[in-house]
Amino acid sequence: MGKTTLSLRLIDEIKTGFDYVIYRSLRFSPTLDATITNLLQIFSQPSEISQNIETQISQILDYLRKYRCLIVLDDVQMLFSSRQLAGQYKTGYEDYQLFFKLIAEVCHQSCLILNSWEKPREIARLSKDNHPVRCFVLGSLGVAADGVTTPLKPIANKGLTDLW
Secondary structure (H helix, E strand, O other): OOHHHHHHHHHHHHHHHOOEEEEEEOOOOOOHHHHHHHHHHHHOOHHHOOOOHHHHHHHHHHHHHHOOEEEEEEOHHHHEOOOOOOOOEOOOOOHHHHHHHHHHHOOOOOEEEEOOOOOOHHHHHHHHOOOOOOOOOOOOOHHHHOOOHHHHHHHHHOOOOOOO
């Protein structure tokens, strides 16, 4: 069982606690603009979506304050350069760093789950500071993969209100 499967099972168990549950894969490395535009289409009409990335980020943060959202971004490692230091963004994808940092620092009632082989550098730093950022390192589930609820309980019991 992989991180994607585990996330989908977790979503199924906790979805009733959220107004919106959104799962997106970053497998094909969409730009931040494409990802945010896609997310905004869930909350608003296309005509209401700004073309300015800073305004779009502000709009997303407003929705995260207004609604209790669970957003899962899978395959975050696809945004990183290979053969570089861990968590080094590819050229043109550095703006994700600011986006993730803002979500961690701005007060809201939503949760963001990032699935990745590598921990983004800003997440590593923020999880050490006094921010509501938590990191879970999953090793091989082995026998626990047979009892799917077993690996989910420690994550769900941490209380996603404590996570972003």
